[in-house]
Amino acid sequence: MPELPEVETIRRDLAALLGGRIFAEVEIYYSGSIKIPTATRLQQELPGRKITTINRRGKYLLIHLHDDTVLVIHLRMTGQLLFCEHNYSPDKHTHMVFHFRDGTALVFHDVRKFGTIYWLPAHALGQIKGLSTLGPEPFSPEFNADYLFAQAKRRKTSIKALLLKQEVIAGLGNIYADEALYRAGIRPDRPASTLNLEECKKLYQSICEVLNEAIYWRGTTMSDYRDAAGGRGAFQNHLQVYKQNDKPCLRCGQKIHRTVVAGRGTYFCPSCQK
Numbered sequence: 339m340p341e342l343p344e345v346e347t348i349r350r351d352l353a354a355l356l357g358g359r360i361f362a363e364v365e366i367y368y369s370g371s372i373k374i375p376t377a378t379r380l381q382q383e384l385p386g387r388k389i390t391t392i393n394r395r396g397k398y399l400l401i402h403l404h405d406d407t408v409l410v411i412h413l414r415m416t417g418q419l420l421f422c423e424h425n426y427s428p429d430k431h432t433h434m435v436f437h438f439r440d441g442t443a444l445v446f447h448d449v450r451k452f453g454t455i456y457w458l459p460a461h462a463l464g465q466i467k468g469l470s471t472l473g474p475e476p477f478s479p480e481f482n483a484d485y486l487f488a489q490a491k492r493r494k495t496s497i498k499a500l501l502l503k504q505e506v507i508a509g510l511g512n513i514y515a516d517e518a519l520y521r522a523g524i525r526p527d528r529p530a531s532t533l534n535l536e537e538c539k540k541l542y543q544s545i546c547e548v549l550n551e552a553i554y555w556r557g558t559t560m561s562d563y564r565d566a567a568g569g570r571g572a573f574q575n576h577l578q579v580y581k582q583n584d585k586p587c588l589r590c591g592q593k594i595h596r597t598v599v600a601g602r603g604t605y606f607c608p609s610c611q612k
């Protein structure tokens with residue numbers, strides 16, 4: 339699933355590509371992804387509207403239009419947004435093609451069909467529950483070691499489960515939670531409430547570090563993730579623990595283990611992570 343670094347990479351690509359473009363025809367092959375409004379209304383009313391800026395909140399992409407409405411896209415498991423200069427031939431996983439007046443297009447492609455699309459006035463974004471309940475962005479001043487410590491102290495869950503909660507911190511998923519915990523030397527199954535402030539400082543720094551590096555490498559492509567030009571990320575070549583089971587730990591040489599924490603496949607070093 340695309341996490342913060344992948345969605346941020348797409349956001350940066352789209353910001354450079356889409357600003358100023360005006361929507362024309364909207365082709366819809368699968369309308370199940372459109373949650374707000376109806377597919378028909380989207381097709382009738384989106385044409386003629388102009389894109390101003392592209393933002394990101396957690397794993398949501400927010401395409402702002404000149405009339406103070408926002409096209410919100412969540413890629414979930416396998417969603418892709420591909421920018422096309424010329425004619426695009428849809429395949430069976432192409433669900434929507436947003437054409438622009440200048441002949442370019444933005445294609446929404448989604449094998450598993452979990453991706454979601456909303457179009458609504460900026461003041462009504464609260465209607466999207468997953469968006470309105472998001473916790474702080476990892477790079478915002480609200481997210482820091484003290485905040486993480488306060489959240490961890492009052493939770494009964496494992497620290498990994500806490501990091502995956504979008505209401506606590508926006509944008510982390512399975513890959514970067516495992517990578518950050520490895521760098522911080524903390525076992526993913528540790529009860530969150532047992533972390534001390536010093537460990538929360540390390541974890542906070544590791545989260546910011548790993549996200550920054552992954553953005554630099556344009557995200558991690560294990561299977562479906564593609565940037566807006568259809569290209570792969572490269573951070574899969576820099577993973578230290580995620581899906582590295584049975585390989586030697588880069589720090590101590592012991593084998594990396596795989597287990598299940600918070601219902602998710604989880605990778606850690608039993609010797610370096612306490």
Ligand SMILES: [Zn+2]
Pocket residue numbers: 587588589590591592607608609610611
């Ligand atoms: Zn180790």
